[in-house]
Amino acid sequence: MAKNKRLAAAYATLERNKVYGLEEAVNLVRANAKAKFDETIEIAINLGVDPRYADQMVRGLISLPHGTGKTLRVGVFARGEKAEEAKAAGADVVGAEELAEQIQAGQIDFDRCIATPDMMALVGRLGKILGPRGLMPNPKLGTVTMDVKGAVTAAKSGQVEYRAEKGGVVHAGIGKASFDAKNLLENVRAFVDVVQKARPTGVKGTYMKKIYLSSTMGPGLEVDISSVAG
Numbered sequence: 001m002a003k004n005k006r007l008a009a010a011y012a013t014l015e016r017n018k019v020y021g022l023e024e025a026v027n028l029v030r031a032n033a034k035a036k037f038d039e040t041i042e043i044a045i046n047l048g049v050d051p052r053y054a055d056q057m058v059r060g061l062i063s064l065p066h067g068t069g070k071t072l073r074v075g076v077f078a079r080g081e082k083a084e085e086a087k088a089a090g091a092d093v094v095g096a097e098e099l100a101e102q103i104q105a106g107q108i109d110f111d112r113c114i115a116t117p118d119m120m121a122l123v124g125r126l127g128k129i130l131g132p133r134g135l136m137p138n139p140k141l142g143t144v145t146m147d148v149k150g151a152v153t154a155a156k157s158g159q160v161e162y163r164a165e166k167g168g169v170v171h172a173g174i175g176k177a178s179f180d181a182k183n184l185l186e187n188v189r190a191f192v193d194v195v196q197k198a199r200p201t202g203v204k205g206t207y208m209k210k211i212y213l214s215s216t217m218g219p220g221l222e223v224d225i226s227s228v229a230g
Contacts, residue, residue, distance in 0.1 A: 014219060021227040025213050026184050033177035033215035038069070041184055044171040044220070045195055046210040048203060051164040055202030058164040061141050062194045066183040067158025069176035074155045075099065075110030077119040077137070082148050086114070089152035096122065103129055110135075112155045114143045134163065162195060170195055177215055188213070192228045 013032060020028065026041075033039040049056040075093040076086035077100075086094045093099060093110050096119065102108075103126050113130060115123050115137040123130070123137060130136040137143040141161065145151050160172045174187045192211065199207045211228065214220035 014221065019222045019224045021224050022185060022188060023181070023227070025221045025223045026181050026188070028221060029213050029215050029218060030177050030179075030181060030184070032218040035215075035217045037216075039177045039215040039217055040068075040070070040173040041175045041177060041179070042171060042214050042216070043174050043188060043191060044169055044212045044214075045192070045208060046212075047164055047168040047170060047195075048206045048209055049164055049168040049200060051166070051168060053202060056164075056200045058170060058195065058198050058200060059141070059162065060194065060198055061154075061159055061161050062191060063154055063157060063159045064174060064187045065190050066175065066179065066187050068160060068173050068187075069179065070158070070173065072111040072155050072159075073109060074152050075108075075113045075135075076148060076152065077113070077115035077123050078148055079116075079119070082116050082146070086148045086152055089149040090156050091148075091152045100126060108133070108135070112143070112159075112161070113137050114145070114148060114151045114155070116146055116148060117144055120144060134161070160191070162191070189228055 013028060029041060047058060049058055051057050073092040074090070076083070076091040077096060078086050078094060079096050083094050100122055113135040120137070127136060142151055160174070162170050162172050164170050172191065174191050175184045196208060208225060211223040211225055212220045213223055
């Protein structure tokens with residue numbers, strides 16, 4: 001009941017069918033994030049793509065200017081010197097065959113998975129488990145690499161992975177309600193800029209259709225796309 005009252009109060013501060021300028025949207029989303037925890041500020045972008053086609057897939061990584069406020073748990077498939085490098089960089093789980101066995105047993109204690117190229121034969125066997133969870137290492141995303149230190153450090157510093165899902169929607173957490181509005185604005189603009197530049201060659205017509213901002217427990221607001229570039 002308290003949640004419903006809170007949501008109703010939040011909706012009361014909004015104008016129905018209004019498309020908000022970015023600054024006003026950020027301020028309203030922050031003001032309506034009144035849960036008992038530090039809510040995540042989320043962005044959703046409706047793109048004019050069909051991700052079923054390879055030439056319309058939108059996917060990548062971005063290190064936001066002010067991070068996300070969330071610390072990712074990182075798992076690394078590596079041996080020997082590279083395994084030690086991963087541990088020193090702050091990886092939470094590091095291993096080879098023993099890590100694969102843990103994953104097959106349902107123990108997946110990480111949010112991002114990195115692997116050295118020589119480990120991909122082993123990691124490939126876990127595709128049916130890691131793939132659906134969006135955890136499969138991918139050289140295009142920099143998660144299959146010999147630069148284990150750099151990949152772990154980037155993941156730990158607030159790097160965000162984005163991917164167009166069914167319906168062509170890209171969504172991600174771009175900060176916390178406790179962030180300064182200025183930092184959230186800069187994170188939003190950086191995220192939208194990267195997605196804009198990731199426009200696939202196979203897209204015809206309007207690419208970026210709508211942008212929405214919301215908090216974990218709050219209502220969504222449509223954002224005027226032209227205000228994001230300002």
